[in-house]
Amino acid sequence: MALIPKPFRKYKLGPPKGDARQRILAQWRGVDFAPIEKGQAMRARKASELLPKVLKDMRLDNHRSDAEVVKVWNNLIDPMIVAHAQPTGINKGTLFVSVDSSVWLNEIVRYRRKEILDRLQHSFGRDFITKISFRVG
Incomplete structure (x- = not known):
């Protein structure tokens, strides 16, 4: 085979x-x-x-800190001031606050600015909020 x-x-x-x-x-x-x-x-x-x-691109941390400032502002500051002034944003340590009239702007800037700044710095730290800018609007 x-x-x-x-x-x-x-x-x-x-x-x-x-x-x-x-x-x-x-x-x-x-x-x-x-x-x-x-x-x-x-x-x-x-x-x-x-x-x-993604969070950095959306800048959600900035929006979160703005919301936190508004929350503390509403609970920590005198209700009479809260009724006439609201924070609008924060940039490089400066808190921008919108006031509804020039009379309240004058009252806050003359007599309450230091007190408000001290309370916010106590809550957030001196590096987070270094100064406050009030505007009518």
């Missing part, structure tokens, strides 16, 4: 083919872009890696 040689395997050249969808797209395009698309695909990243940058 003679030994019949085993049929040799056919080796395919080129990258391995993907699923049926990939093959059909490659035929339709005339070019197989699967390896290029796979290389250019963005890798999934953890939310914990992305969240700090």
Whole structure:
């Protein structure tokens, strides 16, 4: 009995083919872009890696600190002053406060500015609020 040689395997050249969808797209395009698309695909990243940058871009920490100042302002300052003056924002340590009339602006600036600044600095620290700017508006 003679030994019949085993049929040799056919080796395919080129990258391995993907699923049926990939093959059909490659035929339709005339070019197989699967390896290029796979290389250019963005890798999934953890939310914990992305969240700090997103929050920084949205400046949510600034909005949160503004909201916290308004909350403390409403609870800490005299209700008569709160009725006529509200903080509008904070920038580089300066708290901007809008006052509804020039009479109240004069009253607050002359007699209450130091007291308000001391109370807010006691709550937030001297570095967070360094001065207060009052405006009619």
